[in-house]
Amino acid sequence: MHVSRSVAAASMAGVAAAAPRFAMYYDQWHTASPSKDVTAGITHVITAFADPLLFTTDPAGSYAPFVDPSGLRASFDEGTKMCLAIGGWGYTAGYSAGQKTEETRALFAKNVAATLDTHGYDCIDVDWEYPGGNGDDYKSNPNSGKVDEIDNFPLLLQAIKDAIGDKELSVAVPGLERDFIAFTADKVPAINDAVDVVNLLTYDLMNRRDNTTQHHSSVQGSLKTVEKYIELGLDPAKMNLGIAFYAKYFETIEECTEPIGCETAVLEDASGLDTGRSGAKTFLEGVPVLASGQADDTEGGQWYWDPSTSYFWTWDTPEFVAEKFEKIVKAKGLGGIMGWSLGEDSADYAYIKAMQTGLKTL
DSSP, X not given: OOOOHHHHHHHHHHHHHSOOEEEEEEETTOOOOOOHHHHTTOOEEXXXXXXXXXXXXXXXXXXXXXXOXXXXXXXXXXXXXXXXXXXXXXXXXXXXXXXXXXXXXXHHHHHHHHHHHHHTOSEEEEEOSOTTSOSTTTTTSOGGGOTHHHHHHHHHHHHHHHXXXXXXXXXXXXXXXXXXXXXXXXXXXXXXXXXXXXEEEOOOOSOTTOSBOOOSSOHHHHHHHHHHHHHHTXXXXXXXXXXXXXEEEEEBSSOOOXXXXXXXXXXXXXXXXXXXXXXXXXXXXXXXXXXXXXXXXXXXXXXXXXXXXXXXXXXXXXXXXXXXXXXIIITXXXXXXXXXXXXXXXXXXXXXXXXXXXXXXX
8 A cells, every 4th residue: 555755754754753662560479469550650560471372272271360450550640551461482383383274274363362451451462483494493493493473473473463453462582683583674664564562672682502702681682673673663652661670691712801801611512402501680689799890881881700619690770771772762763661570679669660750751
């Protein structure tokens, strides 16, 4: 369909005038219910997760929410949307089965729509990590056996959107370009057309598959992800920039005097399993080196190398969150922000408050 330039301009003006989104994941492992002054302004609560295998059968498997969305609404502003996230790290089998054919996609989509209606959700978040491969089972279930997912991923998204109608469809997408297997220049436009919102996983930009240190959620790393998706054809107005409420650590071979490029220990074994020499700590749990952190103002990330453990630590600060608003959200015209996850910041909610402050600048 072709539209006139004036119509297109009017449409873009309407998008630009829309209130920014403030999405927050609410995971089943951290279920703190803060006061409304903490949750003020949150527009979308995304409860995580449901197993996608539940939606591949006829009849569908029974999904039992870990929290009643109608009860959860009381902790948030009136009008906040309650969403269901399907998937998460390690839960790819259901998506792989659901995407196979037109019939399996239709069944998956029908079951998703029915579940949203049954439990009173306003939206769904497709959290497939990742279509095309590089999931937790990439050694035992290699990418070569998942090539069909590249073509079928946008078709599955469109089937879901057709089934849920006016309810919102969001998709969580990888932050590392090496995981963009299904996000190619010829597929991204169809993905963009199918969804209402894109939640950018602009964290875990260093993980156990790396062998040298880098920031896991820096300003510059996040900006690189955003710019690449824009280049591929994602509408920035549909994007939510992701903020992580945890620090990560990685064992290094030798002393690390700079945040970029230190050699790590072997973090993942030949079968793809964690060697136990890396991990994460939420801000709720407490990050033991927080007070010792050093700012990398060039890349926009906080870091510390702990000589007592040989751990390289990487995390955001509220100040770097503010910088992300200026250099990414505002500069690139993004439609909103997203946090993982509400309960992980429940020590003092410093990061959520920083996001609230940043939103006031948009």
